[in-house]
Amino acid sequence: MKHAGYYNILVSISLCVCSWGCIGCQPDTSCRENLTTGVIGELYETIWDSITVQGIGATDTLYNNAKNVKKIVLPLRNTQDSTQFALLYHGQTDTLTILHTYTQAFVSVECGCTNEYEILSVHHTTHWTDTIEIVETAVHRHGSTNLYLKSKK
Amino acid sequence: MRRVLYILSLLLCTTLAYSKPHVPDSVMRKSGLYVDHMKIYNDSAIYQGINLKLDLFNTVFYLAKYEGKMQTYEMAMNVRLKQRFFPTLELGYAKGEIGPGSTLWNGQGGWANVGLDINGLKKSASTQNGLLVGIRVGTAVQRYDLTNVPMNDPYWHENTTTSFIDRWRTDCWGEVVAGCQVQVYGALMMGWYIRLKMLFTRKMNGTDPVPYYIPGFGYRDMTQWGINYYIGWKF
Numbered sequence: 001m002k003h004a005g006y007y008n009i010l011v012s013i014s015l016c017v018c019s020w021g022c023i024g025c026q027p028d029t030s031c032r033e034n035l036t037t038g039v040i041g042e043l044y045e046t047i048w049d050s051i052t053v054q055g056i057g058a059t060d061t062l063y064n065n066a067k068n069v070k071k072i073v074l075p076l077r078n079t080q081d082s083t084q085f086a087l088l089y090h091g092q093t094d095t096l097t098i099l100h101t102y103t104q105a106f107v108s109v110e111c112g113c114t115n116e117y118e119i120l121s122v123h124h125t126t127h128w129t130d131t132i133e134i135v136e137t138a139v140h141r142h143g144s145t146n147l148y149l150k151s152k153k
Numbered sequence: 154m155r156r157v158l159y160i161l162s163l164l165l166c167t168t169l170a171y172s173k174p175h176v177p178d179s180v181m182r183k184s185g186l187y188v189d190h191m192k193i194y195n196d197s198a199i200y201q202g203i204n205l206k207l208d209l210f211n212t213v214f215y216l217a218k219y220e221g222k223m224q225t226y227e228m229a230m231n232v233r234l235k236q237r238f239f240p241t242l243e244l245g246y247a248k249g250e251i252g253p254g255s256t257l258w259n260g261q262g263g264w265a266n267v268g269l270d271i272n273g274l275k276k277s278a279s280t281q282n283g284l285l286v287g288i289r290v291g292t293a294v295q296r297y298d299l300t301n302v303p304m305n306d307p308y309w310h311e312n313t314t315t316s317f318i319d320r321w322r323t324d325c326w327g328e329v330v331a332g333c334q335v336q337v338y339g340a341l342m343m344g345w346y347i348r349l350k351m352l353f354t355r356k357m358n359g360t361d362p363v364p365y366y367i368p369g370f371g372y373r374d375m376t377q378w379g380i381n382y383y384i385g386w387k388f
Contacts, residue, residue, distance in 0.1 A: 055309065057309075060308060075306070075308045075309065076305075078309065079311050104315055106302070106317070106357065106361065106362040106363070108362070108363070109252070109256055109299070109302075109314070109373070110254060111300050112302050112303035112304055113315055114304065121371050
C-alpha cells in the first residue's frame with residue numbers, strides 16, 4: 001500500500017488525540033469568579049481607624065475590630081428586601097438599615113447565580129453616624145462606592 | 154471509556170486494513186468507466202462525485218459516557234471538485250440531560266457547519282482517498298432548560314437554587330479541521346477528523362444564562378476539541 005506509512009502515522013496520532021480528547025474535553029467545573037456582591041461604604045474624607053461590623057441576624061462578624069479601613073463591603077440578603085447591620089465605632093454602635101430590591105443574575109454554569117440589587121433607601125441611628133449619602137444605588141459585582149458615611153467626630 | 158477507545162482503535166485499524174490499494178489511473182481507465190462500483194471521472198472534470206457520511210464516534214461516545222442520557226447524531230456531505238477541493242456541509246442534532254454537579258442542562262438543538270477541505274494527497278481519479286485539511290463555520294440553535302442553578306451566600310447562609318426554563322440561544326463558531334477519508338470497499342468510505350473549535354458568541358444576552366452544552370460545538374468553552382469517525386458512501 002503506497003500510503004500505508006502516512007496512515008500508520010495518522011492512526012498513531014489519532015489514537016493519542018482521541019485518548020486525550022476523551023479525558024480532557026469536559027470543562028473545568030470549579031468556579032473562579034468572585035461572587036461577592038455587597039454595598040460598598042466609605043467613611044467620608046477619612047478612614048475608620050478601627051471598626052466592627054456585623055449583619056443583624058447573621059452569626060459571623062464581617063469586620064472584627066479591623067484597623068485602618070478605607071471601605072467596607074456589606075453583603076445584602078438574597079431573599080429579603082431589607083438588610084440590617086450593626087456598626088461599632090469608637091465604642092458606639094449604630095444600626096444601618098438598607099431597603100433594596102434584588103434581581104437574580106446568572107454568572108456561569110460553574111458559579112451559578114448571584115444577585116444584583118438596587119438601593120431604595122437607607123436608615124440609620126445617629127450615635128456616631130451623622131449622615132449617610134447614597135452615591136450609587138446599583139449594587140453589583142465589580143461595583144463602585146454606594147454610600148458615604150459622615151461621622152460626627 | 155476504555156471500551157470506547159478500543160472500539161475506535163478497531164475502527165481506525167479497519168480503515169487501514171481495508172483501504173483500497175492504489176492502482177495507476179491509466180490501468181483504471183482502460184478497464185472501463187466503473188471499477189468496484191466506483192465511477193472514474195475524467196481528470197479535467199470539475200465535479201468528481203459526492204460523499205455522504207455518518208459520524209459514529211460522537212454518537213457512541215456520548216451514549217456511552219452519559220449512559221443514554223445524551224444523544225448526538227451528525228451527517229456530512231462533501232462534493233469532490235477537481236480531485237482537490239471538498240466543499241462540505243455537516244448537519245447534526247443533539248439532545249440530552251447533563252450537567253456539572255447539581256446543575257442540569259436539559260436541551261435539544263440542531264447545528265450546521267459549512268466549509269471547505271483541501272486534499273493534500275496527489276491527485277488521482279482512481280482512488281477517493283484523501284488527506285484533508287479545512288475550515289468550517291458552524292451555527293447551532295437550541296432550546297434548553299438550566300435547572301437547579303445554585304445561588305450560594307457564604308455570609309447570610311441563605312443558599313437557594315433557581316431554574317431558567319424554555320430558553321433559546323443561537324451560537325456561532327469557527328473550526329480548523331484535519332483528517333482523512335479512505336475508500337474501503339467499492340463506494341464504501343471511512344474517515345476521521347480532528348477539529349479545533351473556537352466559539353464566536355461568547356457574551357451573555359443580558360442576565361440570561363448561557364447553556365452548558367452547545368450542539369455541534371460541545372461543552373461551552375472558549376475553545377473545544379472535537380473528533381469524528383465517519384462511515385460513508387460515495388455517489
